[in-house]
Amino acid sequence: MARALYEQRLLFEWGGTLLVRHIEELPFTLRRMWAADYHDRRARFERSHRHLMRSVLEEIERRGPLSSRDLPLGTKVSSYRARRDTGVALYYLWLRGDLMIHSRIRGERRYDLIARLVSKRLRVAAPEDEARRHNFRSSVRAFGLPNLSELGLALKTAGSTPGKASELRAWIARE
Incomplete structure (x- = not known):
């Protein structure tokens, strides 16, 4: 798998749960990437660390692939994701x-x-509509035909959030 991920670039890793996807899925995943923000944590971090975000991008642009250890020491933080703000x-x-x-x-x-x-x-x-349909169908292919509760989760995962059962049924009928 490492060869397919890092040498051949047939796959890519993404998401808080670290999903491995085929690289051809990237165009359908990009909008979710741009919007990904669990409880506004990313937005808050970006607002308070604009300069750091820009500096990290510039450092990678200048030096090439880096890990958090390769970056100048940052400030210690209390985060599940990293020990320092650079991470x-x-x-x-x-x-x-x-x-x-x-x-x-x-x-x-x-x-x-x-x-x-x-x-x-x-x-x-x-x-957006094409990506939503594609992601929904991918979820159904991966997990099988969902019940109403699972359908709501699949739609949310696909980037759509109709809340009521009637909205879910209408969405299915349209698709």
């Missing part, structure tokens, strides 16, 4: 799609600019 910045830059995991050394992620790792064709987001 949290790397995580959020990856989560929002600016970076991809270039490789791993003894499990440690090395990040690089998505533009250096993926062709331009794959870095163009699919139209």
Whole structure:
């Protein structure tokens, strides 16, 4: 799998649960990447660390693939994702799609600019409706025909959030 992920670039890793997806799925995933923000944590971090986010991107642009250990020491933080703010910045830059995991050394992620790792064709987001349909169908293929509760979760995962059962049924009928 490491060869398919880091040498052939047939797969990519993304998400808080670290999903491994085929690289052709990237255009359908980009909008979710751009919007990914659990309880507004990313937005709060980005607002309070604008300079750091920019500095980390510039450092990777200048030096190539880096891990959090390769970056100048940052400020200690209390975070599940990293011990220092530079590590949290790397995580959020990856989560929002600016970076991809270039490789791993003894499990440690090395990040690089998505533009250096993926062709331009794959870095163009699919139209929102098309991406939503594609992601929903992928969820159904992966997990089988859902019950109403699972359907709501599949739609949320696909980037759509009709809340009531009647809205879910109407959405299915349209699709």
